[in-house]
Amino acid sequence: MxxxxxxxxxxxxxxxxxxxSPAMVAACHCTHCQRQSGTAFSMNVAVPADSLSCDGDSLATYQDTGSSxxxxxxxxxxxxxxxxFSDVKAIPGxxxxxxxxxxxxxxVKPAAAIWGRSKQPWASLEGVPEFAQNPPRA
Ligand SMILES: [Zn+2]
Ligand SMILES: [Zn+2]
Known part of the structure; x- marks a missing residue:
């Protein structure tokens, strides 16, 4: 990889x-990801927060509110x-x-697709397990 x-x-x-390697890879069909991405879903590659370094003074942040x-x-x-990238405060670290x-x-290979209940009919991910909302916590 x-x-x-x-x-x-x-x-x-x-x-x-x-x-x-990523901690997880998941597609998100939530309406917020649809609006922010301008398309049907976001594909998220999760990495430990302390593993990421970022360069560039045009980095900006919009504070959204999650379903939690x-x-x-x-x-x-x-x-x-x-x-x-997103920092989801309900999922720290x-x-x-x-x-x-x-x-x-x-x-990139998604292990799951979340928020399937707001999925667009033109944007199915074949063979990817789908959850209606957030997946059950491990
Ligand atoms: Zn989302
Ligand atoms: Zn840019």
Missing amino acids: PKISGRCLCGSVSYTSTAD GMPVLRSFCSKCGSPL LLFLKAATLDDASW
């Missing part, structure tokens, strides 16, 4: 993780608008990278 590193569209913000009622800090590039901002996203 290639190194976990990536950047926004304009290249002003780049990131790299020291993690060898806790904040979801959505980081993006304020120059080009690319969503980069992880950051959720937007998979398509990786330098190489070809290895």
Whole structure:
């Protein structure tokens, strides 16, 4: 698996993780991810928060609220608008990278799809186990 590193569209913000592999990969069909991504779902690559370093002074954050009622800090590039990663306060210790901002996203394989109840009919992920909302906690 290639190194976990990536950047926004304009290249002003780049990131790299020291993690060898992601903690989890999951697609999210929630309406907030749909709006932020501008498409049917977000593909999230979770890495330990302390493994990520980020460069670029155009990194901005929008404070959203998750279904738990806790904040979801959505980081993006304020120059080009690319969503980069989310800090979901209900799930501490992880950051959720937007998979398509990786330098190489070809290895990404979702283990689950969440918030299937708001999934668009034109955006099914074949063979990926789907949960109506958040998956049961392990
Ligand atoms: Zn940018
Ligand atoms: Zn979502």
